Amino acid sequence: MQKFLDFEKPILEIQEEINKLLLDENSDSKLKIEKLEKTCEELKKNIFSSLSVWQKVLLARHPMRPYSLDYINLITDKFIEMHGDRCYGDDGAIVGGIAEINGKSFMIIGEQKGRNIEENIKRNFGMPHPEGYRKSLRLMKLAEKFNMPVVTFIDTPGAYPGLGAEERGQAEAIAHNLQEMIMLKVPIISIVIGEGGSGGALAIGVADVLAMLEYTIYSVISPEGCASILWKDASLANLAASALKLLPENLLELGVIDKIIPEPMGGAHFDIKAMSNNLKKFILEETKKLEALDIKKLLENRILKYKNMGNLFN
Amino acid sequence: MQKFLDFEKPILEIQEEINKLLLDENSDSKLKIEKLEKTCEELKKNIFSSLSVWQKVLLARHPMRPYSLDYINLITDKFIEMHGDRCYGDDGAIVGGIAEINGKSFMIIGEQKGRNIEENIKRNFGMPHPEGYRKSLRLMKLAEKFNMPVVTFIDTPGAYPGLGAEERGQAEAIAHNLQEMIMLKVPIISIVIGEGGSGGALAIGVADVLAMLEYTIYSVISPEGCASILWKDASLANLAASALKLLPENLLELGVIDKIIPEPMGGAHFDIKAMSNNLKKFILEETKKLEALDIKKLLENRILKYKNMGNLFN
Amino acid sequence: MKVIDEKLENIDDNIENKATFPKDMWVKCEKCKNLLYKKELEENLYVCKKCGFHFRVNADFRINMLIDNGTFREYFSDLVSKDPLNFVDIKPYKEKLESLYKKTNKNSAVITGIGKLCEKNVAIGVLDFSFFAGTMDSVVGEKIYRLGELAIKKNIPLILVSSSGGARMQESILSLMQMAKTSLIISLLKERSIPYISVLADPTTGGVTASFAILGDINIAEPDALIGFAGPRVIEQTIRQKLPDGFQRSEYLLNHGMIDVIVKRKDLKNKISDILDILSLNLNIAKKAQKHNL
């Protein structure tokens, strides 16, 4: 089932018309199609050049947006998913495994949402439990051993706030990951591909290179959570979204991320292949740069980067 | 409540008589006492010099035998118990903490049995769950960081064979400990103080120096378990006990342990203080020897020791 | 200066403003509801003599309680938040901060410095719940980082006492990044085998628990402290059921493997001292041996 946002509907209407015409064998439909396609492109441009912060939040959470496994399947030549934290369980909200891309090996780890009820039960709506973070750490240590760069895809509303998660040390699992990632002796590239939800995102997001796709968000709290704390009204989430400065351009300006990866016109979900190509190119290029450094230098840079995070005092 | 074994009863009867006489102010009770004490000593000597294998098994499991915390309290000048595996839970069947003995620091870890129902629920009859082994490993890594020798007291019927234990990876927890202990960069001294029950004992028993108290056992399976497999009859445990060669002298001969620590006449439970003194002396002496080696040599020796375990082929 | 806060039901909010402590001589215990004579309560380190309830106390009080008289020297007290996001709130973030500076006479939610604990030099940082609910912003992160650097430079143990609502929303992503930054400095200490004791007091939640506070070589909790990642209200809303008794309290965390030891406030200083003594015994021996070999 396709689900689209309100502001995307005009685009879809034209595209449906085009699709109808494509089935029509009438001779002048070709011309009509060309015209409509041009209109569509302009419409897209118009709509997407003037998106509000809130519309961008909605795009980041778009139900048709590609998820980690979508990218992994398109980017890798081989991928073998690995399971489990060797301690308690296997968390469906985080996937990970070894991969081959263009003759090089990678450890790819991503937060994973579901597309339907069944999937979302398995994936817990992309909200990891401690065992998810512990699995990801296990895989990173394996990557370290086999000299594989780590690539993480961030896409979570946040770490799951539930009884079992607290019981099994959600805070410990996150903190432990931070502590270990900062010292991991292989390059780490993290990319926000949808929602960057607070500590649950950061727990797999300590990286040498941190990037965000164009229509993604990353903040310390969800706009809804922020609004309900500040104004006791979650429906003011759009206001909170602006206050939180959660867009890629904000984070780039604040020195938190290193790069914004452009999305195809209309967003990643309009052209998953093009998006995957961008992503793959980005990963390969950045890996190459990072691997040119020796490990000592790599770690020095990483330490310096996080040491200077938020150094904006009077 | 005092609980004694059948073959100990003659000794106890004399001791009770002595105790009665001690309350008596009659002038010739002193003489009687002296006589009785002499008889008692001889009786002890007789009984304990001709113990059967099975009687020794019973002594190793003696309900009045000192447990880990008993020794820890008597041996250490300071002891701070530490809890938890930082992952799932805190296992009462394994205790551990940092300690000071004679101006030196140690990490002491021990399997812990209980003396009554309440305690035994807490201690699970000394049968650890995976979180116990994971706690012990966490403490060992801490010991490594702070350059503290590790002392472990082995006293378990075995790792707990239950649903939760399997679920949370009993096998993984044990194997992981073996793998890490073998490479731990501080001296490790392990002492069997009661029952050495299979993998559940070994999981905290990979050591530079492995010792057994005089009346303890260590084997791959309990005599009862062995008997019920071999002869479908657990009551033949005494036969199995002999077959399993589970006494300290057997293990010394096989090159598995390095030393037998003598117990006071009548067993450790007859004189806990004397036993603790032996133990303390042993720990301090062995630590001194091990610390004289540099870490590289220490590990080389340890590796060589386990590499040669059971090298008895045709 | 106010030493204790009211116990507040909702630690997700920024509730420091609501804290209006009765200034009279008697204080009602939040747990057993008994009236306590304030002076006696203070002598008892703000622990109820009737039921053992540990009142929240501010950072100055804790420093006095833990550090030998007259030996504390504060560091980095001049660091002040810049409101890097120009955060819009009901009241602008900057104004909120200004009023806090005046009210608390502090520049941030953490006091950091060096002092002696039972005659041992230590670097100590204490989060102050009375300042913006002890939340971690860029300044808190930076001060903890610098304190850790100081501990490394001077080769002395680090003690951090937490009491915090988590990361500070008003600095959004920058607050979040302080989790990585503070975890980094803890990693650097660990690499150098410098002891780090984390004391978790009521309440410690969110990004503070999920970074430096849970990463102690030894994690100590005060009795009955609320410690967790998500706040109880958020969890209740998520799972739509009431939370079990004792959930996210110190004893619960001990049973679930996250805390080494629960220590009553009156024993805290001596316990830390004992721990530091034991942890440093063999390090010192090793150092001496090393020197000897050189």
Added chain:
Amino acid sequence: MKVIDEKLENIDDNIENKATFPKDMWVKCEKCKNLLYKKELEENLYVCKKCGFHFRVNADFRINMLIDNGTFREYFSDLVSKDPLNFVDIKPYKEKLESLYKKTNKNSAVITGIGKLCEKNVAIGVLDFSFFAGTMDSVVGEKIYRLGELAIKKNIPLILVSSSGGARMQESILSLMQMAKTSLIISLLKERSIPYISVLADPTTGGVTASFAILGDINIAEPDALIGFAGPRVIEQTIRQKLPDGFQRSEYLLNHGMIDVIVKRKDLKNKISDILDILSLNLNIAKKAQKHNL
């Protein structure tokens, strides 16, 4: 030579003697009870075409299945147990061994050697459940240790396929010590970043699971294999209740975080090959770079 064993209800026992496989042309599937044509079953690697049930197969079959034709070279096959404990059984341990030597034409419960897997050199060891229930004695431990040393010497990956009732009772403490010894060699491989793939087949229990078998860089399980520490019967006796369906089976272990991936027998060789390819890609690059720098 017998390739498959009967599925045995009780893996705690030494049940190899009971395994009497029907020599006729038809085999009854233990799971779906369908009759299978033996030749077809063999072609299908002893996996039931009807229900996917994986029959137990012996070590020779597995080597043939995983190692490129004609490339396997066995090592350490001359090592024989000495019965160091003079173990007393209904039948003396020595006699038991003697009869096994004759019956299986093998000297121990493990075959170890070097061969090519999809043209890559590997060190491979396969436990044989048909020899003393694949139990680990001093010889098994020694052979695995030596195989690991060989992998280190030749810098090639190690693959161990387990199917075992655990440590062998008849060598008591010496069998137990093989857990430490085999874990040691795995540690030495890990230190050197030499890949180690563990394949857990039905059944893998006791001291074998609790040492090298669970320590793979990648743990692979065959479908529906029984994998655990304690045997199901022991657990049932301890907890006095029936075990849940699927308990200690591959899928259960995957869900509980112990297994990386479940692989059907027909895919096993290629999957291992893929894993080894990926794991070694960057190691090789790093090695080349290192050589280049020298």
